[in-house]
Amino acid sequence: MLTTEKTIADQVRTDFPILNQKIHGKPLIYFDSAASSQKPTFVLDKLRHYYEHDHANVHRGIHTLSNRATEAYEGARDKVAEFINARFREEIVYTRNASEAINLVAYTWGLQNLKEGDEIILSMMEHHSNIVPWQMIAQKTGAILKYVGLTEEETFNFEEYKSLLSDQTKLVSIVHVSNMLGNINPVEDIIKLAHEKGAKVLIDACQSTPHLPINVQEMDCDWLVASGHKMCATTGIGFLYGKKEILEEMPPFLGGGEMIEEVFLDHSIYGELPHKFEAGTPAIGEAVALGAAVDYLTNIGMNKIHQYEEQLTAYLYEKLAKIENLKIYGIKPTKEGKGRSSLTSFNVKNIHGNDLATMLDQEGIAIRSGHHCTQPIHRYFNISGSARASLYFYNTFAEIDRFIEVLQETIDFFTTMIE
Numbered sequence: 001m002l003t004t005e006k007t008i009a010d011q012v013r014t015d016f017p018i019l020n021q022k023i024h025g026k027p028l029i030y031f032d033s034a035a036s037s038q039k040p041t042f043v044l045d046k047l048r049h050y051y052e053h054d055h056a057n058v059h060r061g062i063h064t065l066s067n068r069a070t071e072a073y074e075g076a077r078d079k080v081a082e083f084i085n086a087r088f089r090e091e092i093v094y095t096r097n098a099s100e101a102i103n104l105v106a107y108t109w110g111l112q113n114l115k116e117g118d119e120i121i122l123s124m125m126e127h128h129s130n131i132v133p134w135q136m137i138a139q140k141t142g143a144i145l146k147y148v149g150l151t152e153e154e155t156f157n158f159e160e161y162k163s164l165l166s167d168q169t170k171l172v173s174i175v176h177v178s179n180m181l182g183n184i185n186p187v188e189d190i191i192k193l194a195h196e197k198g199a200k201v202l203i204d205a206c207q208s209t210p211h212l213p214i215n216v217q218e219m220d221c222d223w224l225v226a227s228g229h230k231m232c233a234t235t236g237i238g239f240l241y242g243k244k245e246i247l248e249e250m251p252p253f254l255g256g257g258e259m260i261e262e263v264f265l266d267h268s269i270y271g272e273l274p275h276k277f278e279a280g281t282p283a284i285g286e287a288v289a290l291g292a293a294v295d296y297l298t299n300i301g302m303n304k305i306h307q308y309e310e311q312l313t314a315y316l317y318e319k320l321a322k323i324e325n326l327k328i329y330g331i332k333p334t335k336e337g338k339g340r341s342s343l344t345s346f347n348v349k350n351i352h353g354n355d356l357a358t359m360l361d362q363e364g365i366a367i368r369s370g371h372h373c374t375q376p377i378h379r380y381f382n383i384s385g386s387a388r389a390s391l392y393f394y395n396t397f398a399e400i401d402r403f404i405e406v407l408q409e410t411i412d413f414f415t416t417m418i419e
């Protein structure tokens with residue numbers, strides 16, 4: 001794509017030293033950010049600075065380092081709260097990742113509130129992390145799982161959703177951006193209808209928080225979960241957002257230090273929010289990194305990131321759609337790239353996704369193949385896996401061009417072998 005303007009990628013590329021390397025002698029093209037994003041020097045420097053200057057355990061200490069560590073840890077919570085426009089900082093609970101955040105809600109709110117015959121609505125496109133915990137809770141409580149399927153256009157079937165909602169619905173837990181289809185789901189409408197039935201709603205925002213501006217107050221979700229490692233922070237940190245009044249009613253998840261007010265031999269009085277849910281020494285450095293990642297993303301601007309990624313999405317989709325015998329899954333974006341996020345899963349007739357990924361890796365291009373932890377939606381399409389190219393704001397149009405070129409060569413190579 002010919003453009004004279006400097007794109008976001010042009011501006012930030014050198015912030016990501018990992019991208020400046022060769023793999024098998026070829027410049028790395030990293031198209032696997034949906035699995036985990038790369039980290040800018042800004043975040044790595046903050047992490048290093050924290051460990052070189054400020055580290056001690058949080059909350060318990062009187063000494064200066066402990067105070068500094070506490071400030072850094074709690075300061076990051078403020079940043080996350082602001083990033084998603086939470087009303088109160090206590091509404092942000094640190095977890096190891098999004099999976100842990102969903103399990104937290106399932107094992108606390110779920111066990112406390114669900115009973116036999118209650119219904120939980122999920123969708124076919126959920127990540128395993130938003131299916132398995134609910135299966136476990138359904139087995140324990142007798143609650144029933146119902147799944148929303150896809151329309152012919154491979155979008156969230158809203159009509160089916162409406163027909164599944166009933167007075168028995170107690171919970172709706174839905175992905176904001178599918179990590180297989182790339183679709184951006186109409187979460188505001190989904191939430192509104194669920195609330196009309198008195199049901200609570202959890203939004204899996206793992207693939208949206210890194211890419212779109214998130215406003216939990218406007219969205220009106222009851223909980224929202226995300227993973228730091230997909231949004232420029234390190235692994236080992238994620239968060240649960242929950243409306244304060246709901247979190248207050250929920251029992252603790254894990255017991256231990258940090259989450260108590262007082263401990264007696266026969267009982268304990270639990271701490272206030274959000275500490276009630278953060279037992280033991282937390283991932284302090286990782287929280288600091290998450291705060292730094294939020295600063296970094298905010299500094300670029302989430303609207304700008306989203307708009308640039310829409311351009312990448314439209315460009316990638318258009319190029320992929322021209323390849324013969326290649327099926328792209330999920331909603332067709334508008335010409336401007338609206339409707340889906342910057343990840344695209346596809347299959348090429350008679351060629352296994354693993355073979356494509358292996359051949360592309362030889363050319364320095366990192367894509368993912370397999371079921372992407374979304375086996376039900378793959379089964380729905382009657383496929384065992386797919387190839388997935390997932391982009392972030394540090395990717396360029398030139399990388400897409402190179403990817404398409406190598407993909408086409410690979411397809412041609414396999415096609416001649418088959419013939």
Ligand SMILES: Cc1ncc(COP(=O)(O)O)c(C=O)c1O
Nearest residue numbers: 097098099127129179204206227
């Ligand atoms: C949509 C979605 N939900 C949940 C998860 C789980 O995230 P984590 O493994 O960081 O807990 C992922 C990770 O790929 C995801 O894409």
